[in-house]
Amino acid sequence: MAKIVDNLWSPTTDPAPSDHRTIADRVSQQLVDAIVSGDLPQGSKISEPEVARRLGTSRGPLREAIRRLEGLRLVQRQAHVGARVITLSHRELDEVYSVREALEGMAARLAAQHMSEEEVAELGELLARHELMIEQDHDYVQAAGDYDFHYRIIRGSGNRWLIELLTGELYHLIRMYRLTATRSAPRPERALADHRRIADAIAERDGELAEMLMRRHISAARQRIAQRMPEESP
Amino acid sequence: MAKIVDNLWSPTTDPAPSDHRTIADRVSQQLVDAIVSGDLPQGSKISEPEVARRLGTSRGPLREAIRRLEGLRLVQRQAHVGARVITLSHRELDEVYSVREALEGMAARLAAQHMSEEEVAELGELLARHELMIEQDHDYVQAAGDYDFHYRIIRGSGNRWLIELLTGELYHLIRMYRLTATRSAPRPERALADHRRIADAIAERDGELAEMLMRRHISAARQRIAQRMPEESP
DNA sequence: TGCAGGCCTATTGTTGACAAAATAGCCTTG
DNA sequence: CAAGGCTATTTTGTCAACAATAGGCCTGCA
Numbered sequence: 001m002a003k004i005v006d007n008l009w010s011p012t013t014d015p016a017p018s019d020h021r022t023i024a025d026r027v028s029q030q031l032v033d034a035i036v037s038g039d040l041p042q043g044s045k046i047s048e049p050e051v052a053r054r055l056g057t058s059r060g061p062l063r064e065a066i067r068r069l070e071g072l073r074l075v076q077r078q079a080h081v082g083a084r085v086i087t088l089s090h091r092e093l094d095e096v097y098s099v100r101e102a103l104e105g106m107a108a109r110l111a112a113q114h115m116s117e118e119e120v121a122e123l124g125e126l127l128a129r130h131e132l133m134i135e136q137d138h139d140y141v142q143a144a145g146d147y148d149f150h151y152r153i154i155r156g157s158g159n160r161w162l163i164e165l166l167t168g169e170l171y172h173l174i175r176m177y178r179l180t181a182t183r184s185a186p187r188p189e190r191a192l193a194d195h196r197r198i199a200d201a202i203a204e205r206d207g208e209l210a211e212m213l214m215r216r217h218i219s220a221a222r223q224r225i226a227q228r229m230p231e232e233s234p
Numbered sequence: 235m236a237k238i239v240d241n242l243w244s245p246t247t248d249p250a251p252s253d254h255r256t257i258a259d260r261v262s263q264q265l266v267d268a269i270v271s272g273d274l275p276q277g278s279k280i281s282e283p284e285v286a287r288r289l290g291t292s293r294g295p296l297r298e299a300i301r302r303l304e305g306l307r308l309v310q311r312q313a314h315v316g317a318r319v320i321t322l323s324h325r326e327l328d329e330v331y332s333v334r335e336a337l338e339g340m341a342a343r344l345a346a347q348h349m350s351e352e353e354v355a356e357l358g359e360l361l362a363r364h365e366l367m368i369e370q371d372h373d374y375v376q377a378a379g380d381y382d383f384h385y386r387i388i389r390g391s392g393n394r395w396l397i398e399l400l401t402g403e404l405y406h407l408i409r410m411y412r413l414t415a416t417r418s419a420p421r422p423e424r425a426l427a428d429h430r431r432i433a434d435a436i437a438e439r440d441g442e443l444a445e446m447l448m449r450r451h452i453s454a455a456r457q458r459i460a461q462r463m464p465e466e467s468p
Numbered sequence: 469t470g471c472a473g474g475c476c477t478a479t480t481g482t483t484g485a486c487a488a489a490a491t492a493g494c495c496t497t498g
Numbered sequence: 499c500a501a502g503g504c505t506a507t508t509t510t511g512t513c514a515a516c517a518a519t520a521g522g523c524c525t526g527c528a
Contacts, residue, residue: 022313022481024301048510058483060294063511064301067258071305073398079256080489080510095393102340103333159329164307165399256511282480292513297481314480314519472527481518488511495504 024061043087097222108214111156112207258295331456342448345390346441
C-alpha cells in the first residue's frame with residue numbers, strides 16, 4: 001500500500017512509461033528516494049565517484065540527476081566543491097508548512113468548485129474505508145490514508161501548476177522531514193474528523209469553508225511540529 | 235535598470251559569486267534567458283549539437299543545464315527524443331496566475347508583519363520615485379518598477395521558500411509569457427494607485443488588508459490577460 | 469496504388485579519460 | 499609551539515568518442 005501511495009505522489013519524478021527509462025532518470029529517482037528515506041541524510045555530501053559506484057553507473061548520468069535535484073531544491077551545489085543534501089532548519093520547515101497551508105487551502109477551494117460528483121462520491125468512500133480501518137491503527141496505514149486524501153483533493157483542484165508544486169518539491173521536503181523527526185501525527189480519530197468536515201464542505205460545494213477547514217487542518221499539524229521542536233539548532 | 239532588476243529577480247539561477255561560475259551554470263542561465271526572451275520559442279526543440287555549438291561548449295555541460303531547467307519546469311524531456319521548451323496554454327497561464335495570486339497575497343500579509351520600519355520607508359520612497367517617473371511613461375521603466383515593487387514585498391515576507399517559489403519558476407513562466415503576448419499592462423496611474431494602497435496597508439501593519447489588495451491587484455492582471463486571449467489554442 | 473517491413477541516418481544516452489580547482493596534510497620558519 | 503605557505507591528493511568540471519534508440523525513407527509485395 002505504501003508503494004502505491006508513493007507512486008501516486010511522485011508523478012513529477014516518474015520517468016516516461018514502460019522501459020523508456022534512461023539511466024539518468026533512474027538515478028534521479030533513486031537519489032530522491034535515498035534522500036527522502038534518510039539514506040542520504042540532510043547535509044550529507046554527495047560524492048560523485050562513491051555514489052556513482054554504489055548506483056552502478058558512471059558520473060555522467062549521476063551529474064545530470066544531481067542537476068535535476070538541484071532544480072527541485074533537494075540539493076545545493078557549490079562549484080568545485082560538490083553537492084550537499086539540503087538541510088531544513090525548524091524555521092524553514094515551518095515556512096514550508098506555511099506555503100503548503102496556503103496552497104492546499106487553495107486546492108480545497110478549487111476542488112469544491114471543480115470536482116465531479118463522481119470524484120466527490122469516491123472521496124466519501126475513501127473516508128468510509130478509513131473509518132473502518134481506524135481500529136487497527138497501523139501507523140503506516142494511517143499515514144498512507146492521509147496522503148491519499150490530500151492527494152485526491154489536490155488533484156481535484158484541476159490546476160496543473162498547483163498540483164505540480166504540491167506533489168513535487170513541497171511534498172518531497174515534507175516527506176524528507178517525516179523520517180528524521182519524531183512522529184507527530186494527530187490521533188487518527190481527530191484527523192478523520194477533520195477530513196470528514198473538509199469532504200462535506202466540498203460535497204456541498206462550499207469552497208470558502210473547505211479552504212478554511214483545510215488551512216486549519218494543516219496549521220494544526222504545523223503547530224504540533226513546532227511544539228515538539230523546542231531545541232533550536234541553527 | 236532592466237539589467238539590475240533582472241539580476242534582482244534571478245537569485246536562484248545566479249551561480250556562485252565572482253568567477254566561480256562553471257560552464258554548466260553559465261549555459262543554464264543563457265538557456266533561461268533565451269527561453270524568457272523568446273529566442274528559444276515555446277515548444278521549440280532543443281537540439282543538443284546545435285545549441286552546444288551556438289553556446290560554444292560541448293554537450294556535457296549543456297545536458298546538465300537542460301536537466302536543471304527540467305527541474306525548474308521550463309523544458310520537458312522525452313527519452314531518446316529530446317527536450318522541448320514548455321508551452322503554456324492560456325488556461326495554464328491563467329492557472330499560474332492563480333497560484334501567484336495566492337502566494338503573493340500571502341507574501342503581502344507576511345510582509346506587513348515582518349518588514350522592518352526601514353524597509354517600509356524604502357518601499358514608500360520607491361513609490362515616490364515611480365510617481366515622479368510616471369509622466370515619462372517609458373514602458374520598460376514601468377515594468378521594471380513593477381517588478382521592483384513586487385520583489386521587495388516578496389523579500390519582505392521573510393519566508394525563504396515563498397521567496398524561492400515566487401522568484402524562481404513562477405517568475406520565469408510569467409516572464410516568458412510577457413514576451414510572447416501583447417502588452418497587457420494596466421495604465422501606470424492605476425498600477426501605482428494599487429501599489430500605494432498596498433504599501434499603506436503594510437505600513438499600518440494591516441496584513442489582512444495588504445493580502446486582499448495584493449490578491450485583487452494580481453487578479454485584475456489575470457483578468458486583463460484572459461480578456462485579451464479570446465482565441466483558444468489547445 | 470497503398471501498405472508493410474526493414475534499413476539508415478541523425479540524435480540522444482553513456483562512458484572513460486583528461487584538466488583544473490580545492491582541501492588537507494606536512495614542512496618550514498618565526 | 500603556533501602560524502603560514504607549499505605540495506600532493508582527491509574531487510569536480512569538461513571533453514570527445516562510442517553505443518543505442520527513434521523516426522524517416524525506400525523498396526517490395528499484395
